[in-house]
Amino acid sequence: MDLTGRVIAAALDVHRALGPGLLESAYEECLAHELTLRSIPFLRQHLLPVEYKGVRLDCAYRLDFLISDSLVVEVKSVDALHPIHDAQLLSYLKLGGWPLGLLINFNVVLLRDGIHRKILSLSSAPR
Numbered sequence: 001m002d003l004t005g006r007v008i009a010a011a012l013d014v015h016r017a018l019g020p021g022l023l024e025s026a027y028e029e030c031l032a033h034e035l036t037l038r039s040i041p042f043l044r045q046h047l048l049p050v051e052y053k054g055v056r057l058d059c060a061y062r063l064d065f066l067i068s069d070s071l072v073v074e075v076k077s078v079d080a081l082h083p084i085h086d087a088q089l090l091s092y093l094k095l096g097g098w099p100l101g102l103l104i105n106f107n108v109v110l111l112r113d114g115i116h117r118k119i120l121s122l123s124s125a126p127r
Contacts, residue, residue: 014106070099
């Protein structure tokens with residue numbers, strides 16, 4: 001199973017155990033534990049600076065998870081995912097130069113309805 005599939009499987013286990021309706025922080029904590037149990041390497045609350053005209057700005061952006069230095073995972077617990085959530089994930093991918101991201105909303109009856117997968121196109125990557 002590829003990395004994305006392994007992370008989704010971990011999220012599914014968390015969702016099966018907890019169901020919808022909890023705070024984002026609870027799902028994030030449980031997903032971190034599940035990733036550890038599955039020996040999936042990750043960084044949590046990874047700082048993401050912004051570069052503007054050659055200056056590095058520490059704007060306090062934080063990724064929920066950076067998995068194996070290639071997959072960004074953003075955890076949500078909201079009534080519905082909106083275009084701004086997708087835009088946030090795509091911005092993180094662009095800023096960090098990572099190719100792939102998952103937006104996972106745990107506040108749904110079926111988790112598959114709460115997963116958005118984003119791929120950064122080569123034309124969107126920073127130069």
